[in-house]
Amino acid sequence: MPRPPDALRPAVCAVILAGGLSSRMAGPLKPLLPLAGATPLARLADTFRQAGVEHILVAGGHRGDEVAAEAARIGLRFVNNPYYQRGMFSTVTAALAAVAAQWPHCRRLLLTPADVPLFRPATVARLLNRAEAASAPPVLYPAFAGQRGHPPCLDAGLIPAILAYDGGGGLRAALAPYPFEELPVPDGLTLADMDTPEDYAALTVLANRLESPTPAEAEALLAIQAVPPQGLGHARGVAAVAVALARSLNAAGAALDLELIEAAALLHDVAKGRPRHEAEGGRLLESLGFSRAAAIVAAHRDIALPPQAPITEAEIVYLADKFVHGSRLVSVPERFGQKLALFAHDPEAVAAITRRRANALTVLARVEKALAHPLADVLAQTGLPWEDQS
Numbered sequence: 406m407p408r409p410p411d412a413l414r415p416a417v418c419a420v421i422l423a424g425g426l427s428s429r430m431a432g433p434l435k436p437l438l439p440l441a442g443a444t445p446l447a448r449l450a451d452t453f454r455q456a457g458v459e460h461i462l463v464a465g466g467h468r469g470d471e472v473a474a475e476a477a478r479i480g481l482r483f484v485n486n487p488y489y490q491r492g493m494f495s496t497v498t499a500a501l502a503a504v505a506a507q508w509p510h511c512r513r514l515l516l517t518p519a520d521v522p523l524f525r526p527a528t529v530a531r532l533l534n535r536a537e538a539a540s541a542p543p544v545l546y547p548a549f550a551g552q553r554g555h556p557p558c559l560d561a562g563l564i565p566a567i568l569a570y571d572g573g574g575g576l577r578a579a580l581a582p583y584p585f586e587e588l589p590v591p592d593g594l595t596l597a598d599m600d601t602p603e604d605y606a607a608l609t610v611l612a613n614r615l616e617s618p619t620p621a622e623a624e625a626l627l628a629i630q631a632v633p634p635q636g637l638g639h640a641r642g643v644a645a646v647a648v649a650l651a652r653s654l655n656a657a658g659a660a661l662d663l664e665l666i667e668a669a670a671l672l673h674d675v676a677k678g679r680p681r682h683e684a685e686g687g688r689l690l691e692s693l694g695f696s697r698a699a700a701i702v703a704a705h706r707d708i709a710l711p712p713q714a715p716i717t718e719a720e721i722v723y724l725a726d727k728f729v730h731g732s733r734l735v736s737v738p739e740r741f742g743q744k745l746a747l748f749a750h751d752p753e754a755v756a757a758i759t760r761r762r763a764n765a766l767t768v769l770a771r772v773e774k775a776l777a778h779p780l781a782d783v784l785a786q787t788g789l790p791w792e793d794q795s
Contacts, residue, residue: 424466554595
């Protein structure tokens with residue numbers, strides 16, 4: 406979770422490596438490309454600052470004057486590497502020498518190339534929180550779905566050894582002798598770089614979806630939260646129903662976000678077992694930067710849909726949850742009938758369940774009327790068995 410602006414980390418420094426030739430971009434300089442309203446340098450600076458990191462250095466080389474001007478504009482220190490044509494490791498060593506000279510108090514160091522500009526503040530915060538533990542190794546890598554990404558987090562005590570290294574194999578080889586940990590993160594953007602124009606086009610799209618986790622990021626978070634197999638089965642069942650409903654609605658003219666619906670459905674019970682799990686799940690997702698999914702998860706227990714209100718992603722996830730008991734399909738009336746039978750001894754609970762049932766049936770009627778296909782056919786597309794089937 407990112408720290409508030411007043412919770413700074415004065416012993417942490419960040420380095421943005423921006424000295425490359427950008428040769429595969431056929432002209433444009435990657436650190437200065439427009440990316441959803443900001444340059445990669447500005448985006449990275451904002452990410453580090455949101456995680457409490459004030460001391461940020463840009464290391465440039467190719468077209469260094471232009472990179473230095475952008476660094477100055479956004480309030481970052483700059484060091485020039487005159488030997489940038491020798492490769493990225495020469496820029497790494499120029500940066501580390503500058504860090505050692507300018508910030509001798511630095512205890513932890515984050516490094517990233519400018520062409521990996523979209524990882525989230527919560528990822529940086531997760532790395533630094535782990536680094537504060539006494540058991541933390543000198544090298545931490547964020548890992549998404551088992552793949553190492555950026556930014557690695559290093560003990561600053563390694564700087565002299567890295568500066569003394571001969572450069573063969575680059576920074577990865579320089580760090581190979583030291584203990585490390587791959588810290589799982591639900592952030593696929595730790596792997597998203599822009600080596601080519603096609604990569605840049607893809608990142609431009611991703612930069613406008615930072616508040617929406619992908620289904621793969623949702624699965625990664627479920628793994629980090631150690632959701633048990635029964636919970637995973639339910640989450641995936643709800644996701645299958647939600648996507649099937651949304652596709653049919655879109656076929657009838659709606660414009661629902663299928664990826665957001667799938668991810669939010671996977672995560673709707675991410676805090677199951679805690680009091681008011683829907684609100685707790687929303688808070689968890691908000692802390693990770695997934696605000697669009699957070700709003701859906703926080704609302705999934707009960708939604709009262711006014712007659713003129715549009716059907717949104719939230720109603721789809723909410724309704725899909727009512728169609729799935731465990732990992733099997735159940736009718737909405739039957740699902741609430743189970744609840745009423747369970748709490749028949751509690752008049753207050755019965756009244757609340759009856760109210761929620763009425764809300765669910767209202768949403769169901771609105772959705773069923775708007776589908777492009779019969780509801781039974783839509784549910785059959787999921788491949789899920791019905792609860793009364795053996």
